[in-house]
Amino acid sequence: MRKQLAKTLDEIMTFNSQVVVLIGDISHYLLTNIEDKFKNRFYNLGIAEQTLIGLASGLSLEGKLPIVHTIAPFCTERVYEQIKLDIGYQNVEVIIISVGASFDYAHMGCSHHCTNDISILRVVPNLDIYIPGSSFEFDDIIKKTIGNGRAKYIKLTSREHNQTLDILPHEMKIVKKGNDNKLIITTGHMLKDIIDIEQDSTIYYTNSITNLEVNSIEHLINDMKGKEIFVVEENNVVGGLGDAIFDLTKNKLNKIGIPNAFLDHYGTYDEQREFLGLTPHLLKKTIYGN
Amino acid sequence: MEISKNIRESKKNILLLANKKNKGHIPSAFSIINFVYLFYENKLNINNDFILSKGHGCLALYSVLEHFNYITTEVFFSFGDFDSILGGHPHLRKNNEIKASTGSLGHGLPIAVGKALAAKINQSSKKIFCLIGDGEANEGTTWESAILADNLKLNNLICIVDNNQSQNRSIPTPNLQKKFSSFGWDVITIDGHNSNEILSVFNLNTINPLCVIMNTKKGKGIADMESNFQEWHHKGITDNLLKLYIKEIHEEAIS
Numbered sequence: 297m298r299k300q301l302a303k304t305l306d307e308i309m310t311f312n313s314q315v316v317v318l319i320g321d322i323s324h325y326l327l328t329n330i331e332d333k334f335k336n337r338f339y340n341l342g343i344a345e346q347t348l349i350g351l352a353s354g355l356s357l358e359g360k361l362p363i364v365h366t367i368a369p370f371c372t373e374r375v376y377e378q379i380k381l382d383i384g385y386q387n388v389e390v391i392i393i394s395v396g397a398s399f400d401y402a403h404m405g406c407s408h409h410c411t412n413d414i415s416i417l418r419v420v421p422n423l424d425i426y427i428p429g430s431s432f433e434f435d436d437i438i439k440k441t442i443g444n445g446r447a448k449y450i451k452l453t454s455r456e457h458n459q460t461l462d463i464l465p466h467e468m469k470i471v472k473k474g475n476d477n478k479l480i481i482t483t484g485h486m487l488k489d490i491i492d493i494e495q496d497s498t499i500y501y502t503n504s505i506t507n508l509e510v511n512s513i514e515h516l517i518n519d520m521k522g523k524e525i526f527v528v529e530e531n532n533v534v535g536g537l538g539d540a541i542f543d544l545t546k547n548k549l550n551k552i553g554i555p556n557a558f559l560d561h562y563g564t565y566d567e568q569r570e571f572l573g574l575t576p577h578l579l580k581k582t583i584y585g586n
Numbered sequence: 587m588e589i590s591k592n593i594r595e596s597k598k599n600i601l602l603l604a605n606k607k608n609k610g611h612i613p614s615a616f617s618i619i620n621f622v623y624l625f626y627e628n629k630l631n632i633n634n635d636f637i638l639s640k641g642h643g644c645l646a647l648y649s650v651l652e653h654f655n656y657i658t659t660e661v662f663f664s665f666g667d668f669d670s671i672l673g674g675h676p677h678l679r680k681n682n683e684i685k686a687s688t689g690s691l692g693h694g695l696p697i698a699v700g701k702a703l704a705a706k707i708n709q710s711s712k713k714i715f716c717l718i719g720d721g722e723a724n725e726g727t728t729w730e731s732a733i734l735a736d737n738l739k740l741n742n743l744i745c746i747v748d749n750n751q752s753q754n755r756s757i758p759t760p761n762l763q764k765k766f767s768s769f770g771w772d773v774i775t776i777d778g779h780n781s782n783e784i785l786s787v788f789n790l791n792t793i794n795p796l797c798v799i800m801n802t803k804k805g806k807g808i809a810d811m812e813s814n815f816q817e818w819h820h821k822g823i824t825d826n827l828l829k830l831y832i833k834e835i836h837e838e839a840i841s
Contacts, residue, residue, distance in 0.1 A: 347695075
């Protein structure tokens, strides 16, 4: 997928003059053609990730379309507050493309693993998350979504699946309708593994983790009836795709708490609690209906 | 003098607000208000951006925005209310004059570097003024930004350090002049309570990014706040003190 990155960036920089690519001293060797071609729109900003994200947000506030690229833990976990405030809270379109996936750099140890990016970024409001399963999907996702005003995190993986799917960003796609009692939902390159092992099961696939499109989820909910359900992903199961599906398919658990949005009012603690429906009076109303 | 009168009036409004709402970072606002006032008085905001990275000093910005009619008096005094656009730290989605959402220290300068880079790419003459605190200079992003701004030759970036000695009981950042200068910046030191010295910065053209070390006093103009600024860092004002302090502000000599 990394080779596709060089090709795709070249193409989008050609058709959109606002795109600026910022790298944290990673993949430079792959991007030298872009560096030569777009002199003032490609910057290797070295090893200063927090500032890299803040700087990208500043570019975006001035109308640029910044694309930030480095190894996954360094552009997610390390810069979490910059993503939360400079990108999410300010609600600007910055595109972060990571490399290394969850453990593509297995031999390098945990410093270079990133199994939690999806979990921690799912709770940043105003950010869309994608795990493309193939080079084609990566190219398709970025071309279809660039310029839509939304911040994006795209997780590149070294492995790819071998399917050609007519899938849109934010779609939950049925890949196969099976006759046994199992339904498997997966994301990214793991689709290949699931297709390889499945017997006669129903398979759903998505390359988007956030804002899954309602109609496609309704199909999924319908097909889930009477099935044993598995969600398979190469992410931390706490907060990953499984949790996202759990929420969307409205299981019997009613979650009461803080929604995934910025609390962008001020006031007092009690006013916030009232707004969120967390006062005893409002909890009673939610739980008992009066 | 008109300027002195207006700055006094803005400070008085901050005191009234802190009394009414029983909260506010007054000393941090009083150390920077001369600069913020003069920035707007000279209409620098029309073609340039001002980022208040030390977001807790926002009462200075809000009172100046009220003075120049960017917000109404009513909005100013709604500070901190649930539906107010003015929180204890500024949020750029609430008003066009707020150029970055700050509050967590060390975020404004990287954003300013990005804005300055965009201006360079666009070949625009826009300048980005970013005001940070001397305590905020503890943050690593200050120095990452200093390295990048130098490397990117951003001579349209001005970092003003509110050198109000707020960190005197923890980790001060001494020798700011030497530090920024060794990072490749042009550096100038001014008295942040002297209008002429502040004005001299606005039209300065430099080869390198510019750091303005602005020597100030927290709580300037109110003796008790100047000497007890740690205690006064975030606090409302009682009715009795309000009268006393308004009198003190009224008699303050502003150069």
